[in-house]
Amino acid sequence: MAGEADRATGRVPGPWGGVALVVENHWEWYRRNWRATAVSTVVQPLLFVLAFGVGFGALVRGSGQVAAATGGVDYLVWIAPGLLAMSAVQTGAFDSTYPVLSGFKWQRTYTAMTAGPITPGQVALGHLGWLAVKTAGAGLVCAAVIALLGGVAGPGILLAVLVSVLTGAAVAAPITAYSATLETEGASFPAIFRFVVIPMTLFSGTFFPVDRLPELVRPLVGVSPLWHGTELARAAALGGPWPPWPAVLGHVAYLLALLGVGTVLAVRTFTRRLAR
Amino acid sequence: MADGLVQARGLTKRFGRVEAVRGIDLDVGRGEVFGFLGPNGAGKSSAMRMIACVSPRSAGDLQVLGMDPDRDGPAIRSRIGVVPQLDNLDLELSVRQNLHLYGRYFGLSRSAVRAKAVELLEFARLTERAEDEVEPLSGGMKRRLTIARALVNDPELLLLDEPTTGLDPQARHLVWERLYRLKREGVTQIITTHYMDEAEQLCDRLVVMDGGVIVAEGAPHELIGRYSTREVLELRFEPEHRPSGDVLSGVLAGRVERVEELPDRLLVYTADGEAAQAAVTAAGHRPLAALVRRSSLEDVFLRLTGRTLVD
Numbered sequence: 001m002a003g004e005a006d007r008a009t010g011r012v013p014g015p016w017g018g019v020a021l022v023v024e025n026h027w028e029w030y031r032r033n034w035r036a037t038a039v040s041t042v043v044q045p046l047l048f049v050l051a052f053g054v055g056f057g058a059l060v061r062g063s064g065q066v067a068a069a070t071g072g073v074d075y076l077v078w079i080a081p082g083l084l085a086m087s088a089v090q091t092g093a094f095d096s097t098y099p100v101l102s103g104f105k106w107q108r109t110y111t112a113m114t115a116g117p118i119t120p121g122q123v124a125l126g127h128l129g130w131l132a133v134k135t136a137g138a139g140l141v142c143a144a145v146i147a148l149l150g151g152v153a154g155p156g157i158l159l160a161v162l163v164s165v166l167t168g169a170a171v172a173a174p175i176t177a178y179s180a181t182l183e184t185e186g187a188s189f190p191a192i193f194r195f196v197v198i199p200m201t202l203f204s205g206t207f208f209p210v211d212r213l214p215e216l217v218r219p220l221v222g223v224s225p226l227w228h229g230t231e232l233a234r235a236a237a238l239g240g241p242w243p244p245w246p247a248v249l250g251h252v253a254y255l256l257a258l259l260g261v262g263t264v265l266a267v268r269t270f271t272r273r274l275a276r
Numbered sequence: 277m278a279d280g281l282v283q284a285r286g287l288t289k290r291f292g293r294v295e296a297v298r299g300i301d302l303d304v305g306r307g308e309v310f311g312f313l314g315p316n317g318a319g320k321s322s323a324m325r326m327i328a329c330v331s332p333r334s335a336g337d338l339q340v341l342g343m344d345p346d347r348d349g350p351a352i353r354s355r356i357g358v359v360p361q362l363d364n365l366d367l368e369l370s371v372r373q374n375l376h377l378y379g380r381y382f383g384l385s386r387s388a389v390r391a392k393a394v395e396l397l398e399f400a401r402l403t404e405r406a407e408d409e410v411e412p413l414s415g416g417m418k419r420r421l422t423i424a425r426a427l428v429n430d431p432e433l434l435l436l437d438e439p440t441t442g443l444d445p446q447a448r449h450l451v452w453e454r455l456y457r458l459k460r461e462g463v464t465q466i467i468t469t470h471y472m473d474e475a476e477q478l479c480d481r482l483v484v485m486d487g488g489v490i491v492a493e494g495a496p497h498e499l500i501g502r503y504s505t506r507e508v509l510e511l512r513f514e515p516e517h518r519p520s521g522d523v524l525s526g527v528l529a530g531r532v533e534r535v536e537e538l539p540d541r542l543l544v545y546t547a548d549g550e551a552a553q554a555a556v557t558a559a560g561h562r563p564l565a566a567l568v569r570r571s572s573l574e575d576v577f578l579r580l581t582g583r584t585l586v587d
Contacts, residue, residue, distance in 0.1 A: 007430055007432055008354070008355035008356075008429055008430050008431055008432045009382070009384060009388070009429050009430045010353075010354035010355055010382035010383060010384070010429030010430075010431070011354055011382065011383040012350045012351055012354050012383065013381075013383045017383075018381075021380055021381055024377075024380060025377050025380070025381075028369070028373065028376075028377055029366065029368065029369060029377075032368070032369060032370070032373065033368050107364065107365075107366065107367055108360075108362060108363075108364035109364060109366050111330075111360060111364050112360075112364040112365070112366075112378065112425075113381060114330060114353075115328065115330065115353065115358040115360065115426075116353050116354065116358075116378070116381040116382050116429070117350040117351070117353050117354035117381065117382060117383070118350075118381050119349075119350060274330065275330055275331060275332060276291075276331060
């Protein structure tokens with residue numbers, strides 16, 4: 001049996017090696033098809049920057065009320081880290097819906113991956129890993145353009161990009177886990193965008209501080225991962241003022257917990273879906 | 277079987293209360309082309325997915341390449357090739373990229389997959405289309421690419437789930453020709469199919485599955501010899517002039533083994549089809565069409581299950 005058995009050239013990659021191979025696959029795909037997605041990951045946030053940061057910012061410049069809300073910094077500078085976090089969340093959410101279901105159902109690329117030595121868990125982790133790479137890249141490009149427009153206060157913007165990546169992944173992980181349980185998209189994905197992503201982008205302190213919201217709804221804001229991310233990203237980008245350290249720890253812990261739970265669930269739902 | 281690549285005893289797959297595979301025994305030896313023949317829903321694909329180590333078995337024993345899929349799934353999968361029932365190519369990548377990326381999953385280096393892709397493009401007759409996107413390729417080309425991709429790790433065992441379903445005759449023959457070539461090279465293959473001609477042409481040995489169990493096993497010619505006659509006379513009549521099976525059996529007494537009545541035709545199982553046809557005509561029956569052919573696995577299946585295989 002020996003000589004013949006050596007015929008096959010395949011081998012099992014290590015646990016993280018397998019994840020890296022899935023990320024590499026996504027990257028190769030992106031390299032060929034990036035033009036299609038660059039619109040949503042880079043151009044769209046920059047349109048927000050132009051509309052709100054530059055356009056709306058000019059309108060409110062000199063307003064005392066706005067200065068009070070932003071702590072005196074220019075509206076473009078103030079809104080930039082919020083838009084970075086928002087964009088990462090939107091990319092993370094979108095890329096974890098239709099593309100994930102397609103991997104199981106339409107193109108079935110996930111079944112191709114797991115026909116070889118790659119495990120369903122590695123496919124799930126590779127998807128989230130790739131999203132982190134992609135949102136980091138998009139965040140850096142956006143930050144560079146914002147800098148050219150004069151919207152960057154200092155190198156803290158890099159930390160804001162990192163926080164955005166964490167926020168995007170924290171939203172993507174549970175949605176990824178959920179998408180893996182769907183047989184058909186039905187109304188689920190539009191519902192996620194309508195009732196989760198859009199309210200989250202409007203009321204997480206991206207465009208105005210949440211203390212301007214009515215007392216009644218303010219506790220709801222704490223549920224939004226984007227609010228936790230925006231608080232951190234903005235403090236990082238502006239170089240302060242930072243919230244008290246227990247609050248900072250709380251924000252980070254909330255995002256990490258959501259990411260952790262979502263990732264565990266995603267590994268589980270991918271495994272259940274692909275190995276049945 | 278010491279050199280068995282696949283060995284199953286009492287292999288069972290349940291989905292909730294449905295038992296798709298109900299305790300089958302299998303031994304597939306090295307170099308063999310082994311077939312699962314059966315209608316849709318017979319349990320072929322479920323059996324195949326257990327052998328491919330993607331679907332955990334519900335009961336029974338299974339060894340693939342001498343290992344247990346429950347424990348060594350990734351190790352087994354790194355040494356086999358899988359052609360699934362539905363193509364799962366990456367449609368937005370080029371033909372060549374599909375081969376490259378797939379090879380990388382098997383831990384192959386970039387230079388190794390580059391070299392292998394050249395060889396596999398040639399094998400799949402897709403060298404000219406190498407840089408094209410997969411999406412617009414024909415069904416036959418996609419199928420050949422899926423088969424080529426499954427060979428990227430030089431697998432010891434190739435699993436093909438309905439390799440030619442949905443292909444036109446010309447495309448099917450090209451796929452068959454490639455599979456012959458692999459057989460000559462000594463690649464062990466397990467094929468599921470509901471086409472009897474495919475099973476007859478490709479398989480050294482096969483099992484006939486129905487309702488989750490194996491109803492017969494053997495080489496195609498053995499099965500035909502065991503369960504059917506040498507020849508079959510197919511008769512079509514105007515509905516109002518169609519004699520019953522019993523009437524025909526009476527007319528052909530002694531000359532015929534049995535008569536099957538299908539909705540559109542009568543099948544007369546006999547050693548000598550010409551003589552049977554002459555006897556039918558002599559008895560005053562006037563068929564619209566009569567055809568004498570050799571027995572096939574279709575007849576074996578009909579005999580074993582009382583149903584036709586396709587449609």
